[in-house]
Amino acid sequence: MAVEIVRVAVVVLSYWTISITMVFANKYLVGDKSSDDISLFVSWVQCIATVVLLFAFNFARAVYTKNLESAKISYSTITARPVLQMAFCFVLMLSFNNMCLKLVGVSFYQVARSTTIIFVVIFSVTILKKAVSKWIVGCCCLVATGFFLGIDQEKVMGSLSVQGVGFGVASSVFIALTGIFTKTALDVFDRNEVKLTLCTNAIAIVVFIPVILLTGQFSSAISSGQLSDVYFWVFLSISGILGTLMAWISAVQINVTSPVTHHISANSKAILQTLIAVVYYHEVKSSLWWISVFLVVIGACSYAIRRYHEEKTPVQATEQIDIEKNMGRTAEWRN
Numbered sequence: 001m002a003v004e005i006v007r008v009a010v011v012v013l014s015y016w017t018i019s020i021t022m023v024f025a026n027k028y029l030v031g032d033k034s035s036d037d038i039s040l041f042v043s044w045v046q047c048i049a050t051v052v053l054l055f056a057f058n059f060a061r062a063v064y065t066k067n068l069e070s071a072k073i074s075y076s077t078i079t080a081r082p083v084l085q086m087a088f089c090f091v092l093m094l095s096f097n098n099m100c101l102k103l104v105g106v107s108f109y110q111v112a113r114s115t116t117i118i119f120v121v122i123f124s125v126t127i128l129k130k131a132v133s134k135w136i137v138g139c140c141c142l143v144a145t146g147f148f149l150g151i152d153q154e155k156v157m158g159s160l161s162v163q164g165v166g167f168g169v170a171s172s173v174f175i176a177l178t179g180i181f182t183k184t185a186l187d188v189f190d191r192n193e194v195k196l197t198l199c200t201n202a203i204a205i206v207v208f209i210p211v212i213l214l215t216g217q218f219s220s221a222i223s224s225g226q227l228s229d230v231y232f233w234v235f236l237s238i239s240g241i242l243g244t245l246m247a248w249i250s251a252v253q254i255n256v257t258s259p260v261t262h263h264i265s266a267n268s269k270a271i272l273q274t275l276i277a278v279v280y281y282h283e284v285k286s287s288l289w290w291i292s293v294f295l296v297v298i299g300a301c302s303y304a305i306r307r308y309h310e311e312k313t314p315v316q317a318t319e320q321i322d323i324e325k326n327m328g329r330t331a332e333w334r335n
């Protein structure tokens with residue numbers, strides 16, 4: 001029993017450390033409102049780092065098991081509709097994540113993306129045709145209240161970025177969609193998460209190339225002088241490695257605990273992340289601002305607990321747990 005407690009504690013602590021470090025590293029990379037926008041360029045390089053790391057891991061595992069055929073991924077698999085659907089949502093999720101982080105502070109980042117739960121419920125009803133109880137609606141209302149209160153307080157303090165909040169909402173939409181589409185995409189890869197993540201990031205690399213060229217972010221990255229900054233490349237390398245580790249540690253945390261515990265851990269981590277950001281950046285926040293953060297966290301945790309208890313049959317429970325697992329993993333990639 002003691003060994004199991006220590007194991008869970010180590011996993012949760014690792015998850016918190018990797019996740020918080022990655023958010024601050026990404027904030028350093030994308031910069032603030034006044035700097036050149038290279039958020040999509042950063043996303044592109046992070047995808048390259050992930051592909052390199054996962055390709056090496058996939059190949060090494062195939063060599064170790066003496067089964068090189070297991071490392072192969074067919075063209076028909078990569079271009080399967082569920083995989084392309086998920087990859088498309090993943091690219092938009094990652095793009096809006098970094099664009100949001102550029103325009104809002106780390107302390108407000110959690111609130112700016114807090115509508116993920118609301119969109120999960122909306123898509124569960126519209127896409128998965130699942131019924132929603134009044135308790136789940138109540139949890140969503142709690143999150144929405146915290147979200148709008150947070151926006152109001154950011155406006156009062158003069159730090160509100162409407163565009164940043166818009167990117168946060170858009171990010172929430174595609175986090176929810178990616179979580180839903182991951183289930184069918186995993187079936188294409190026979191539940192092999194490494195291959196799915198590898199292919200998703202490989203597709204993202206290709207998609208990002210014309211985007212960063214057309215938006216001028218590649219030129220901005222060159223002209224800004226950041227590409228000659230050693231610290232920039234150190235942080236970029238660290239964030240790429242952390243992004244890969246984040247997908248892994250999220251899956252480990254879900255497996256050693258549960259999807260519900262994972263969500264509670266993620267939201268508890270968000271409070272610590274907010275506290276660290278407020279102290280590190282020497283920010284002063286009002287009481288109502290803090291209330292907005294706690295409303296969002298309480299609403300999200302209540303949703304996870306209530307959703308778990310509402311599942312009646314083994315089939316329903318399995319389906320919902322799969323969705324919650326996928327949402328938990330995708331919500332944390334690069335964040």
